[in-house]
Amino acid sequence: MTTSAEESSVDLIGAILIEMFxxxxxxxxxxxxxxxxxxxxxxxxxxxxxxxxRLGIKVDEEELRALTLDEFAAVLDARRTAR
Structure with a gap:
């Protein structure tokens, strides 16, 4: 399952955190x-x-622990754009 290109990574991550956790x-x-x-x-x-x-993008544990939500979203945005 993928998301629309218009949905920001910050919004997606936030929705997952709210929904799952x-x-x-x-x-x-x-x-x-x-x-x-x-x-x-x-x-x-x-x-x-x-x-x-949701995105077809792999992330590692270090990324999920070292960055702020905005920084992590920027990493995801860059990967989404690069595909």
């Missing part, structure tokens, strides 16, 4: 470190799988 929408902000959102290894794996299923 039941985060309150107000906690899913661009400047928040991903490691503060996906706090354990299972969450990292589940998010990586969801992104791969």
């Amino acid at each position: 039941e985060f309150p929408a107000e906690e899913v902000q661009g400047g928040v470190l991903m490691r503060d959102l996906v706090t354990d290894s299972l969450m990292v794996v589940e998010l990586a799988i969801a992104l791969h299923e």
Whole structure:
């Protein structure tokens, strides 16, 4: 399953976090470190799988822990554009 080209990566990641992990929408902000959102290894794996299923893009654990939501979304945007 893929998303439309118009859906931003920030919106997609936010929707996944809210849907899968039941985060309150107000906690899913661009400047928040991903490691503060996906706090354990299972969450990292589940998010990586969801992104791969929806975008066809692979991400690794380091990316999911080291970057802010905005930075991580920019990485995904670049990969989406490169395809």
